Amino acid sequence: MPVKLTEVARLAGVSLATASRVLNGSSRNPAADITERVRVAAEELGYVANAQAQALARSTTGLVGLVVHDIADPYFSAIAHGVQEVALKSRRQVLLAGTDFGGGDGATDGSTHSATHSAELAAVNAFISYRTDAIILATSRFLEEDPLLSRNLERYIKNGGRVVTLGATSIPHAKVISIGNFEGARDLVAALVDRGLVRFAILSGPHDRNTARSRVSGFHQALTERELTPLAVVEGEFSSRGGFNATLECLDTLEIVAAGTSLDSPLCILAANDVMALGAMTALRSRGLRIPEDVQVAGFDDIPTLRDHFPGLSTYRLPLEEIGRLAATLALEAETQTGSTVTGTVVLRESAGTTASSANGA
Amino acid sequence: MPVKLTEVARLAGVSLATASRVLNGSSRNPAADITERVRVAAEELGYVANAQAQALARSTTGLVGLVVHDIADPYFSAIAHGVQEVALKSRRQVLLAGTDFGGGDGATDGSTHSATHSAELAAVNAFISYRTDAIILATSRFLEEDPLLSRNLERYIKNGGRVVTLGATSIPHAKVISIGNFEGARDLVAALVDRGLVRFAILSGPHDRNTARSRVSGFHQALTERELTPLAVVEGEFSSRGGFNATLECLDTLEIVAAGTSLDSPLCILAANDVMALGAMTALRSRGLRIPEDVQVAGFDDIPTLRDHFPGLSTYRLPLEEIGRLAATLALEAETQTGSTVTGTVVLRESAGTTASSANGA
């Protein structure tokens, strides 16, 4: 139904080839008068090139696929924003898929693990089918990648596709952006201990996610180096609710109640990411505990929404948008870079660290 | 480079037509044994259908385009999440574009207005070029649509594309999801006044956006009905920073300082959306003003991130994810529905309304 190139060519009185050369960038430029005629004809008919047909003919689609876990999570949406920016600049389109709804068939087969797994696989397969020029996996990788996923991506890469992951992966030839999760977690705890905190509890994310594991190891490492041991380690989802529930569980385990808490030094809850930390703060408030006087909280990522939170959340700042830009850049480049490393900085705000001494003194 | 259907057909010893019928849903199903042979061959070769070629042949792409302003904004990411969900269920892919980076050429020509305008136009044109089956415009519409945008979308619709907008539009034949912005704003203020508040200031969003205008009209309407007048109306961007700056300006105008504020009734700042409201709260804190004792704040949308905010923000809850799902559903349906209306509910939390009397009594 839409106008096609043939019609433009006919109206301009030139061949299909010439029209194509004029309208859709080619190495050959027809004479000025002809070019003009074609342009006018195209404008008059309202011609819009069919990208699908071009993709087929050129065997490159101008599409880049982005897989996130949950686009409504500030962590992922910040990264997506960065990806968008670069994609737009290089005139590529972004195909977005989330893995938090399961595989798509509605056949969510019990285990969350395999549901996410299959959702990721489904997303990747769709992208491969659409022949995206590159695929960015922004979701946290697993220690052991799904063999099917791995096989498909390997083949995809062999066929000229590029794959970028956040965090190490066992997928051969994928470009990886290493995030300083371990180091960051270590530095964060170090800074906190330096400020006088000694009692810690850890809210770890899903144990099968590399991101969660690295951060938790970093926490442990720093504590061990200072001869400290976490009072509790509770696992929860990478979500506000996950942080909320894990915190309640933690408080119950440690038998912390509003009254007699500020004994020596307040407990500091180390959450595996900011979203969990925010959930933790909500949980603490629900129990009438003050932050940071009674209990302190630290997160990880420094998601943009933290800007307006009160009290300010101490965290480890990752340049999320930059990570997105980097991923997109890596995804679009031919073969220059094979990877990159990103580190962040410790950011202490009111929720933990900065007021530790005053909390003690109170 | 990837395996193609011809190769599968050859290996299975059948024709191209048969292979196609077996692998990619057709109305005709070849005999069981043949089906099996083809399946095995496809599996063995690792065949993945080329969606571009299918799109060309079937003249339908299975793509739906989503235009948001800023995917990192919780309002848009919540909607996007809803769109995703429905798209996934119906095995469609989502093409995402943001308009907060300008048109893409980097030719951001001064005025924010036209930069956004052109970004939207660029996104829509790209979607049309990719022949998406539908386009969802989640960005707030303008009173007067860009004629070029309108013309292109009109043609797109005539060619069988579906267009869904959030809020009324002058684009002919677009399906629209009407959001109860005016009514919501009115109800929200009504509830606030009922709780004893009488001094209001308005943080309006960009004046050329329908969303902002409707909400502000709603605020005004409710105030007028109760013979009240806003003490100040300040325009700001639909962002945290916009709310922050507008608030500072507002405080300066009204000469509100930390000391003598709780005279009769605290000032209540009505922000055109939650993100601005959060920025407003941050601004108030930066001036040492307490919420809600000294100044109160109300927002609009009830974005998911509010869950963990303290003090809780009073707002008008819009079912954002549901709006996204609705938009996607409308976008995918043939012609059953031509639109839909969405309303929300007033939600009073600590930031305004609930503590008005106690604040007075203090």
Added chain:
DNA sequence: TGATACTTGGAAAGCGCTTTCCATCTGCTG
């Protein structure tokens, strides 16, 4: 057993472009 009606697999014509060749034409050089 011959005629009629289904099934079923395959050949081939597109879907809307890009790009390789080719043919033609222009302008120079000797």
Added chain:
DNA sequence: CAGCAGATGGAAAGCGCTTTCCAAGTATCA
């Protein structure tokens, strides 16, 4: 003015599928 390089427009062969016809095979019925 013959001869050749370089420029320029067009014909046609794909790109990887879907789907319409067709022809051939299998039942069904009188």
